[in-house]
Amino acid sequence: MDTLQWYVLKVISKQEEKIKSSLQVELLKEGLQHRVGEVFIPYEKVYEIRAGKKTIKNRNKCPGYIFLQADLSNSLFLLMQLLRRIRGILGFLGVEGWKATDAPLPLSQVEVDRFIGKASESDPVDVKLATIFMVGEVVEIIDGPFVGFSGEIEEIFEEKKTLNVVVKIFDERSTPVELRYTQVKKLL
Structure with missing residues (x-):
């Protein structure tokens, strides 16, 4: 588990939550959950004012993408086959199509901190305005x-x-x- 790195999956926009659920179910079915640490969709809280009422809403910071923490060192082919079967996943960011020979590049620590680190539940809520x-x-x-x-x-x-x-x-x-x-x- 010490070789887990963050990767970005390209997915169909507005279906990120559904695809995340499908991915987690398939990982359990195939017994590959030990190769994947976390599946993450970065959200930010924003104010919206509708009909004079203030509401706080979650907005996807990166529509069309899901962050995946995985160990691709030994099971790249198996994981690629599993991901290819899940409806809505288009491939890894930085890899053209589903070439099993091309390993995707992991995110740098700066990118991980920007998208994943600041969006963790334990951090204080930074609410932005939708308008x-x-x-x-x-x-x-x-x-x-x-x-x-x-x-x-x-x-x-x-x-x-x-x-x-x-x-x-x-x-x-x-x-x-x-x-x-x-x-x-x-x-x-």
């Missing part, structure tokens, strides 16, 4: 003391996940207000 805001854009305030007002974005503070919005109060007085991303929604 991207821009300076000068008009937004409606949906939470807080200024609910119902609209204003123009003056500044964006990405690290704090807040916006500086200029709100017109009493039709004349412009007041800058700092709001969280989740307190506003774009006006269409």
